[in-house]
Amino acid sequence: MKLNKLIYGVLSCFCLFSCADQMEYKEYSNYDADYVKRTFGDVGGLVANIYLGLDTDFGNYSGAILGSATDESEYAYSGNQIEDFYNGSWSPTNAKSSMWTTCYTQIANCNLYLDEFTGLTFSDYELISDYKQEMFRYNNYQYEVRFLRAYYYFYLARQYGAVPFTDHVLTTGEVNSLERRPAEEIFDYVISECDAIKDLIVEDYGKLGDMAPSGESLETGRANKRAVLALKARAALYAASPLFNTNNDVELWHRAAMANKELIDNCEAAKMKLIDDYSALWSASSYSDALDELIFGRRATRTTNSFEGYNFPIGLENCKGGNCPTQTLVDAYEMQATGLRLDETADYDSSQPYYEGRDPRFYLTIAKNGDEKWPNWNTTPLQTYQGGVNAEPLSGGTPTSYYLKKYCQTAVDLRSSTASTTYHTWITFRLGEFYLNYAEALFKYLELSGHEKAADITTDEFTMSAAAAVKKVRDRAKMPGFPTGMANDAFWKKYQNERMVELAFEGHRFWDVRRWKEGDKHFKSITEMKISKNADTYTYTRKTVNRQWDDKMYLFPIPQSERSKNPNLTQNPGW
Numbered sequence: 001m002k003l004n005k006l007i008y009g010v011l012s013c014f015c016l017f018s019c020a021d022q023m024e025y026k027e028y029s030n031y032d033a034d035y036v037k038r039t040f041g042d043v044g045g046l047v048a049n050i051y052l053g054l055d056t057d058f059g060n061y062s063g064a065i066l067g068s069a070t071d072e073s074e075y076a077y078s079g080n081q082i083e084d085f086y087n088g089s090w091s092p093t094n095a096k097s098s099m100w101t102t103c104y105t106q107i108a109n110c111n112l113y114l115d116e117f118t119g120l121t122f123s124d125y126e127l128i129s130d131y132k133q134e135m136f137r138y139n140n141y142q143y144e145v146r147f148l149r150a151y152y153y154f155y156l157a158r159q160y161g162a163v164p165f166t167d168h169v170l171t172t173g174e175v176n177s178l179e180r181r182p183a184e185e186i187f188d189y190v191i192s193e194c195d196a197i198k199d200l201i202v203e204d205y206g207k208l209g210d211m212a213p214s215g216e217s218l219e220t221g222r223a224n225k226r227a228v229l230a231l232k233a234r235a236a237l238y239a240a241s242p243l244f245n246t247n248n249d250v251e252l253w254h255r256a257a258m259a260n261k262e263l264i265d266n267c268e269a270a271k272m273k274l275i276d277d278y279s280a281l282w283s284a285s286s287y288s289d290a291l292d293e294l295i296f297g298r299r300a301t302r303t304t305n306s307f308e309g310y311n312f313p314i315g316l317e318n319c320k321g322g323n324c325p326t327q328t329l330v331d332a333y334e335m336q337a338t339g340l341r342l343d344e345t346a347d348y349d350s351s352q353p354y355y356e357g358r359d360p361r362f363y364l365t366i367a368k369n370g371d372e373k374w375p376n377w378n379t380t381p382l383q384t385y386q387g388g389v390n391a392e393p394l395s396g397g398t399p400t401s402y403y404l405k406k407y408c409q410t411a412v413d414l415r416s417s418t419a420s421t422t423y424h425t426w427i428t429f430r431l432g433e434f435y436l437n438y439a440e441a442l443f444k445y446l447e448l449s450g451h452e453k454a455a456d457i458t459t460d461e462f463t464m465s466a467a468a469a470v471k472k473v474r475d476r477a478k479m480p481g482f483p484t485g486m487a488n489d490a491f492w493k494k495y496q497n498e499r500m501v502e503l504a505f506e507g508h509r510f511w512d513v514r515r516w517k518e519g520d521k522h523f524k525s526i527t528e529m530k531i532s533k534n535a536d537t538y539t540y541t542r543k544t545v546n547r548q549w550d551d552k553m554y555l556f557p558i559p560q561s562e563r564s565k566n567p568n569l570t571q572n573p574g575w
Contacts, residue, residue: 194232256441303421
């Protein structure tokens with residue numbers, strides 16, 4: 001269908017980055033297709049707007065993030081909609097469907113672009129000095145758009161399983177008659193699309209050479225070859241996971257291992273590596289300081305302080321508390337000297353918090369009672385014990401005795417007289433994730449192939465073992481590697497723990513537990529820590545908080561509003 005009129009809402013100005021620089025978004029209002037086609041800038045702005053559907057702060061529900069629907073954290077305020085995921089209020093009529101709407105809107109925009117905005121020549125601009133460079137950039141847009149379309153379909157399959165699919169512009173009637181396509185077909189499409197464009201899309205926007213328009217900083221805020229390979233690798237891992245690989249097909253794990261190896265090989269050939277400073281991954285200057293590890297992320301062009309406002313400790317001016325790490329997560333951080341969880345040691349005492357000597361990532365991720373200079377303008381050590389200045393019974397006081405550090409910029413000042421803002425980058429793909437993805441896929445492939453102690457095995461095809469891949473991540477954290485010769489069950493348990501720690505609050509836990517089909521193991525309860533103070537003595541008491549879990553929650557319900565429009569949409573089991 002040819003659309004005579006394109007309607008673009010005025011959207012917030014954000015940008016993405018894959019290596020360093022910024023990408024501006026255009027604002028459109030009631031301009032027709034021929035108008036947009038006139039200039040390089042207008043067509044580029046249309047493409048840039050398609051990036052806007054990419055996620056920031058991992059599912060913001062009025063301040064709560066998806067981590068607070070998992071065992072990572074608990075939101076400090078009762079009644080927040082994040083509770084719908086575990087209190088029985090989640091349903092087809094309360095379907096948490098924003099991503100359904102966002103993804104299909106952006107997929108429609110992708111299809112529109114590919115149907116109507118490719119093959120342009122911009123003949124009126126042939127005599128400008130940068131014509132060749134602008135055409136180079138324009139000709140690459142189609143591959144960016146294909147990447148984005150594949151990315152949105154990955155979102156949908158991850159969340160809903162089987163979903164409607166189209167790769168061209170449809171009429172309203174056609175849209176409302178589509179049937180759901182199996183998740184495995186959607187993942188296969190994502191992988192095949194990535195394979196189709198990986199050698200066509202720009203490999204590195206920081207190395208355009210003569211193809212960089214003069215007078216501009218190098219535009220590195222767009223998807224490049226490594227972003228494409230990263231999407232392929234993650235999609236392959238999900239496709240192999242138990243939620244979607246219902247027949248336990250070993251070849252799907254092999255495909256996932258190969259896809260993650262392909263990305264790692266590409267990154268290492270480009271001299272990328274895990275950066276020494278773990279916290280630099282989410283610092284205000286991560287877009288320049290963490291280039292060796294960051295593959296792709298979304299960065300706001302304007303400075304903000306809203307994430308800090310939602311998550312800095314209650315009791316400080318204009319701070320609301322927010323997403324509070326659980327004791328469950330704290331327990332996952334091993335002792336640095338031994339590489340063991342505290343509950344794996346013979347002298348473990350559950351009444352003690354053991355805050356000394358933990359995995360260094362603990363201190364960079366979680367703020368605890370007594371911490372000084374959090375944030376750095378706070379002159380009083382944190383008081384998260386009952387009755388403390390940053391604690392219950394204050395409304396918004398942490399229910400777990402912890403506050404979130406990760407992604408919060410400590411330099412952001414929320415005091416009215418000295419308020420400040422800063423940039424934020426929300427990590428989409430980073431190399432650390434893919435060492436873990438590779439380890440998981442290779443381990444499962446070898447285990448299902450009948451190998452004992454599969455974590456230590458190398459082959460001619462896979463010269464880095466699963467254990468060696470995990471060791472790269474732990475070496476950066478200055479944590480000991482896993483013991484050699486681990487039984488398969490033991491390795492899997494430690495791998496899952498490592499993934500929880502390394503990727504905490506990066507939007508993975510909600511989906512990892514689901515794709516593993518272990519919701520009943522991890523999401524039925526969380527543990528809080530309650531601290532009481534008597535003079536100079538603290539007493540620590542663990543409290544278990546039960547949550548609802550039903551296996552239907554592995555997938556989201558299809559929104560009833562969509563099923564009312566399209567009678568061909570079947571509902572997910574149990575909903």
